[in-house]
Amino acid sequence: MISMLAELQAITGDKPHANPAAIAMFVGFVAATLIITYFSARKSTGSSAYFAAGRRITGWQNGLAVAGDYMSAASFLGIAGMIALSGYDGFLYSVGFLVAYLTVLLLVAEPLRNAGKYTMADVLAYRLSPRPVRALASLSTIVVSTFYMIAQMVGAGGLVVVLLPGISYHVAVVCVGILMIVYVVFGGMLATTWVQIIKAVLLMSGSVFLSVLVMSKFHFSLNEFFTSLSKITFHKGAEVVTADFLTPGMKFTKPLDFISLSLALVFGTAGLPHILIRFYTVPDAKTARASVVWAMVLIGVFYIMTTFFGFGAASVLGPDFIAKNGGGNMAAPQLAKALGGDIFFAFISAVAFATILAVVAGLTISASTSFAHDFFTNVIHHGKEQKPGEEVRVARITAIVVGAVSIGLAIALGPSANVAFLVGLAFAVAASANLPVIVFSIFWKRFNTTGAVSGLIAGLFSSIGIILISPTIMKIDAPTVAASARHLIQANAIFPLENPGIVSIPLGFLAAWIGTMLTREASAEAKFAELTVRANTGLGAEKATSH
Amino acid sequence: MSSQTPQDFTPVSGGPTDVAPLGRTGQKPAHERTAEEEAGTVKWEEIAEAPEFKALLASKAAFIIPATIFFLVYYFALPVLVGWFPELMKKKVGSVNVAYLFAFSQFFMAWIVAAIYVRKAAGWDKSAAALLTKLPRK
Numbered sequence: 001m002i003s004m005l006a007e008l009q010a011i012t013g014d015k016p017h018a019n020p021a022a023i024a025m026f027v028g029f030v031a032a033t034l035i036i037t038y039f040s041a042r043k044s045t046g047s048s049a050y051f052a053a054g055r056r057i058t059g060w061q062n063g064l065a066v067a068g069d070y071m072s073a074a075s076f077l078g079i080a081g082m083i084a085l086s087g088y089d090g091f092l093y094s095v096g097f098l099v100a101y102l103t104v105l106l107l108v109a110e111p112l113r114n115a116g117k118y119t120m121a122d123v124l125a126y127r128l129s130p131r132p133v134r135a136l137a138s139l140s141t142i143v144v145s146t147f148y149m150i151a152q153m154v155g156a157g158g159l160v161v162v163l164l165p166g167i168s169y170h171v172a173v174v175c176v177g178i179l180m181i182v183y184v185v186f187g188g189m190l191a192t193t194w195v196q197i198i199k200a201v202l203l204m205s206g207s208v209f210l211s212v213l214v215m216s217k218f219h220f221s222l223n224e225f226f227t228s229l230s231k232i233t234f235h236k237g238a239e240v241v242t243a244d245f246l247t248p249g250m251k252f253t254k255p256l257d258f259i260s261l262s263l264a265l266v267f268g269t270a271g272l273p274h275i276l277i278r279f280y281t282v283p284d285a286k287t288a289r290a291s292v293v294w295a296m297v298l299i300g301v302f303y304i305m306t307t308f309f310g311f312g313a314a315s316v317l318g319p320d321f322i323a324k325n326g327g328g329n330m331a332a333p334q335l336a337k338a339l340g341g342d343i344f345f346a347f348i349s350a351v352a353f354a355t356i357l358a359v360v361a362g363l364t365i366s367a368s369t370s371f372a373h374d375f376f377t378n379v380i381h382h383g384k385e386q387k388p389g390e391e392v393r394v395a396r397i398t399a400i401v402v403g404a405v406s407i408g409l410a411i412a413l414g415p416s417a418n419v420a421f422l423v424g425l426a427f428a429v430a431a432s433a434n435l436p437v438i439v440f441s442i443f444w445k446r447f448n449t450t451g452a453v454s455g456l457i458a459g460l461f462s463s464i465g466i467i468l469i470s471p472t473i474m475k476i477d478a479p480t481v482a483a484s485a486r487h488l489i490q491a492n493a494i495f496p497l498e499n500p501g502i503v504s505i506p507l508g509f510l511a512a513w514i515g516t517m518l519t520r521e522a523s524a525e526a527k528f529a530e531l532t533v534r535a536n537t538g539l540g541a542e543k544a545t546s547h
Numbered sequence: 548m549s550s551q552t553p554q555d556f557t558p559v560s561g562g563p564t565d566v567a568p569l570g571r572t573g574q575k576p577a578h579e580r581t582a583e584e585e586a587g588t589v590k591w592e593e594i595a596e597a598p599e600f601k602a603l604l605a606s607k608a609a610f611i612i613p614a615t616i617f618f619l620v621y622y623f624a625l626p627v628l629v630g631w632f633p634e635l636m637k638k639k640v641g642s643v644n645v646a647y648l649f650a651f652s653q654f655f656m657a658w659i660v661a662a663i664y665v666r667k668a669a670g671w672d673k674s675a676a677a678l679l680t681k682l683p684r685k
Contacts, residue, residue, distance in 0.1 A: 092626070092650065099618065101661075102661065106618075262623065262625075289668055304651070533589075536604060
């Protein structure tokens with residue numbers, strides 16, 4: 001990051017100075033979200049209000065919030081950069097991120113809303129022995145959320161350093177961490193939801209604006225735009241290469257690599273705890289369905305627009321310029337600067353900042369809800385609060401701890417740490433540990449506690465274990481690579497692919513199946529009729545609170 | 548406020564907390580009953596065995612299973628084709644190529660499957676509401 005800044009100075013020829021428009025927009029966004037938090041805090045009394053926003057979020061609001069929770073900095077900055085540098089292969093991510101929502105819509109959202117209360121584990125614990133299942137589901141939730149959060153925090157710190165020169169990485173990480181703790185501790189799910197809604201609106205409008213600017217450069221002719229992509233010249237090491245950016249294969253040389261990633265995306269989204277708990281914030285399953293549809297429209301339109309600002313950055317700026325000016329993650333802001341000047345650069349930067357804050361707030365509340373509701377109340381205290389309001393108090397304390405730990409880890413890792421794989425790992429754990437047990441507990445009568453425990457353990461540990469021996473961790477770096485960006489284990493990888501999904505997802509399903517077949521649990525089978533009726537009719541589902 | 552299904556007797560919970568505090572004597576308010584205690588008020592097995600409910604499940608399965616298989620096959624065709632049939636995918640169609648068009652079509656595939664699901668689900672909502680009105684109760 002430091003060297004990148006120095007390069008930026010060398011190119012622009014002047015000292016980087018904070019852009020006043022950027023500062024104004026950052027401050028504006030933070031002020032607006034703090035006002036929301038203040039008003040939410042007055043409403044967030046009681047478990048249902050704090051954990052599920054009183055279940056009174058409407059379909060379109062929740063759709064925006066799901067989109068806001070999902071489209072992380074990795075989506076906005078990461079995919080734009082990947083398309084700008086690797087062309088078509090980057091666009092394949094865009095496709096996977098949307099199609100994944102069909103799994104959520106068809107299989108998970110409505111049964112989850114009908115049968116659960118605050119967390120993913122509610123549905124698992126329904127028929128099964130609650131304590132072991134909740135303890136493991138809570139562990140898996142916290143692991144997924146923490147991996148995802150560290151990736152976001154490191155990204156946020158690095159981003160702020162480039163966007164607001166003068167602020168150090170440490171200060172940036174601490175500020176992001178404190179803001180997310182404030183939203184979650186004081187405002188609960190309601191404040192988190194509104195932060196996500198505002199972010200989704202900002203992100204969508206920023207992307208539309210950026211896409212229109214790109215197309216105006218090509219006289220609004222798709223033909224002219226796509227033709228410009230067929231011959232892009234850039235440097236690859238010392239040699240000059242001309243490539244067609246619409247041709248597959250610039251990034252993925254092993255087809256299995258992409259299949260493994262696709263599996264993790266398509267099955268992981270339906271197991272991401274911070275997305276799943278959003279369906280408890282709406283009044284009923286019908287609204288949960290409507291919110292997935294809203295989210296699919298927004299997410300789809302957004303990822304289609306990555307065509308314009310991703311490929312557009314490749315065509316307008318060129319891969320060489322992007323590589324020299326902050327790398328792939330800065331492709332979208334740099335494109336905004338080139339097309340719309342400093343003000344638009346500031347706007348896109350503020351959008352990126354809002355994006356990160358909304359996602360980390362969603363992750364914090366999902367981790368703290370799971371700890372308080374699953375682990376503290378249900379595992380330790382057998383489902384009874386010792387004192388009124390205890391569950392919410394524990395969740396608030398957990399949010400502070402989770403926030404503090406994330407700040408600490410992000411600072412310890414430093415700005416140039418290789419953390420992008422953590423997002424892929426979070427999806428892999430969600431797909432391998434969470435999804436098999438969710439699907440089996442909803443649809444398979446014979447499923448039992450042994451199956452859930454073995455599925456969760458196998459999915460969680462196989463994803464982490466395989467990634468440890470994969471090229472994301474194990475690789476021999478060239479001596480020129482900076483120490484902080486080096487791979488953790490300097491040896492040839494044992495597992496050849498970047499993402500563990502292709503092995504760990506079948507393992508998760510297999511372990512859940514084998515565990516189930518080893519034992520019989522009459523009580524779990526007896527309650528299947530009840531779960532099916534609840535899941536399919538909404539009878540007895542948690543209701544919205546009245547005013 | 549949620550719209551309640553006809554004759555849905557599950558009360559609206561409005562208390563500051565819906566987890567039962569310790570040390571209270573007397574009966575629990577209805578909204579605090581756990582699933583196990585509620586088993587006494589609703590004959591879940593009888594609903595599950597009712598022909599209307601079985602028809603609802605069959606109708607859902609008849610759509611959801613093929614739709615899931617379809618979208619997975621359509622989606623995984625993309626990495627398979629890109630990975631193992633690069634020549635086909637490179638073929639130019641106007642100013643774009645087969646690879647881009649197929650990737651682009653995935654967005655519309657997802658939206659169309661979602662739209663059909665929503666239409667089907669509206670019908671299931673009606674069947675569910677209808678069968679709850681003649682719910683067997685104790």
